[in-house]
Amino acid sequence: MRLLPLLALTASIGLTALPAGAVPPLELAFSDFFAQPIGPRGLEPTPALRAASGHEVRLVGFMVQREQPQAGRFLLTPRPVSMAEHADGDADDLPASTVTVVLPESQSQRLVAYQPGPFALTGRLEYGPAEDETGRVSWLRLHLAADALAAQPGAAAAPHSH
Template identity: 75%
Template sequence: MRLLSLLALAGLIALPAVAAAPLPLAFGDFFVQPIGPRGLEPTAALKAADGQAVRLVGFMVRRERPLAGSFLLTPRPVTMAEHADGEADDLPAATVTVQLAASQRERLVAYQPGAIALTGRLEVGPVEDETGRVGWVRLHLAADALAGQPGAAEPHSH
C-alpha cells in the first residue's frame, strides 16, 4: 500500500476517489443567535453547507396529510393539524423539507417517531411547496437513503 501511495504522489498512477464523509450539521447551526432586528439570518455554517453532503439528526413532523415525495424534519417532535390549524402551525424556523429522490416522488413516507439521522445534499434558499409554504432549507436524499429505516416508505395510493 505504501508503494501505491508513493506512486500516486509522484503522479504515476491514480488512486480511486474516496467519497468525502458527510458534514455533520445541527439545527442550532442554521440561524444566528440571538435573533437580531433583521430577523433570522443564516449562519456561515449553513451557507457553507449549501450544496454539500450533510448528516442531520432530527424529528419527522407528524402530518394529517403527508405529501408525496417529501416530509418535514425539525429539531423537536411536532404534530401538524393542517385541517384544524390551517396556516397557523408550530413549526420551528429551523424546519427542513426532506425531498426524496426523483424515482420516489410519488411515495408517501410513513411517520417515524423518535430521532432519525439522514444524509443528503443540502440546499438553502426560499422555495414554495405545493401547499404554499415557503421553506428555506431542503435536504435531497439519495434513492437508497430510507432503505435502512423499516417501514419508512410506502407506495402512494391514488
C-alpha cells in the first residue's frame, strides 16, 4: 500500500488547464451545503447542494487527522478536526458538512498521508446516504478522477495496518 503525501495530491488535482470546450467545476463552499439557521426539521440541503450533486465541484477544506486512516478514502471538513477512534469509538466531533473523499477504484488500497492546512480538491459530488464497508454512513462524497492521484515523485510506500 502506498502512503501518498497530500502535497502530491494537491499538485495533481485541479491545477491543470481545461481542454477547449470543457466546463469548469462548480465552486462550492461548505457553507453552501445546508440551510441556515437549522430549522425544526433539522439539516436541510440547499438548492445549491442539490444542483451540484452529480457534477464536478471544487471544494477547499481541511483533511481530518485520524488515528486509523482508511484505505481509498479520507475525510474533508470546513475546519481542522482530529478523530481519536480508539478513545471515542463511534462518537466523533465531525461537522455535518463533512465530505468523504473517495479515491478511484484503481487506488482503493492507497492511504493518503495527513496534511495540515487548507487545500482544494476537484471531483464529482454525490449527496445522499451511503454506508461504507466499516458501517459509517456518509451523506456527502467527493469522487476523485482516475488520474487525480497519479504517482508523484517523493510518494512514500507504507504498509497498511489495522
